[in-house]
Amino acid sequence: MKRILVCEDEDVIRDFVVINLKRAGYDVTDVNCGEEALKTFDAEHGNFDIVLLDIMMPGINGFTVCKKLRERSSTLGIIMLTAKAQEMDKVSGLMIGADDYITKPFSPSELTARVDAIYRRVCMSFIKNENNPVIESGPFLLNLKSRTVSKNGKPVDLTQVEYQILEYFMNNKNTALDRSSILSHIWGDSYFGDDKIVDVNIRRIRMKIEDEPSNPQYIITIWGYGYKWNDA
Known part of the structure; x- marks a missing residue:
């Protein structure tokens, strides 16, 4: 129920x-x-x-x-x-x-x-992916089976929205993703809100994964467009 x-x-x-x-x-x-x-x-x-x-x-x-x-x-x-x-x-x-x-x-x-x-x-969050259960990128390991992310072997505490955004990025490494596509992929085509929610979640994720959130190394801003995951 x-x-x-x-x-x-x-x-x-x-x-x-x-x-x-x-x-x-x-x-x-x-x-x-x-x-x-x-x-x-x-x-x-x-x-x-x-x-x-x-x-x-x-x-x-x-x-x-x-x-x-x-x-x-x-x-x-x-x-x-x-x-x-x-x-x-x-x-x-x-x-x-x-x-x-x-x-x-x-x-x-x-x-x-x-x-x-x-x-x-x-x-x-309860669906287990038995195929290709791991995505690796630089110091990050994203486990599709447990829906968890670690950096240098240490777990990163993420909400399900944050996890899904990282999964989307890491499945599209080094590819510029516009805000609308991120919004549609994560929140659905029928979402009523604006794309500001994307920016806020990116800011929140950076605070958890970047060594210097104000100078991000992994989630790169593409000004006037969106973001790109840097597969460092």
């Missing part, structure tokens, strides 16, 4: 989200604050595929809950809900481990499309 935890303090919005996700075939558990979200997640032993998380809530805000959930699971899908259109809120959520964001107000079709896209990615 597709299990999702919805954390939203506004009753009308929470009811709207719950009704539409149930119609889309999800098993929904809903709470109205960050404290309850963490308590419920732990009580269910993390047995959720996705968490929809409002940013602005009394008590523990969504950013803090997102960070704590990401510490508990790298495969959990996390979508931030925000009433603010400011770029900073979106960037902040993505930088601390969210997979996507939805800006209120949103339509039922946008909600289900974004949730479905994240759910497909979560499912991919």
Whole structure:
């Protein structure tokens, strides 16, 4: 069953989200604050595929809950809900481990499309690739069977989005990839958002794999176009 935890303090919005996700075939558990979200997640032993998380809530805000959930699971899908259109809120959520964001107000079709896209990615984390199970590039080893990445033999802690981006890069070594193709490959053709999410995730990955993130050696920016994986 597709299990999702919805954390939203506004009753009308929470009811709207719950009704539409149930119609889309999800098993929904809903709470109205960050404290309850963490308590419920732990009580269910993390047995959720996705968490929809409002940013602005009394008590523990969504950013803090997102960070704590990401510490508990790298495969959990996390979508931030925000009433603010400011770029900073979106960037902040993505930088601390969210997979996507939805800006209120949103339509039922946008909600289900974004949730479905994240759910497909979560499912991919459990698919084992028995053929060609390893990709090597410089000091990196990407294991398709365990869906893990190591650098110089040391594991790199990645979310599933970050893993998929690295896998895409390493399957296209020394090839310039434009933002649109990265967005389409990772988030799907029906993604409602803009390609800023690509840039934020690249920044996050660089902080984890580059010796000097401000002077990257592996993920090279192609100005005005996109990025390239340097098979050093």
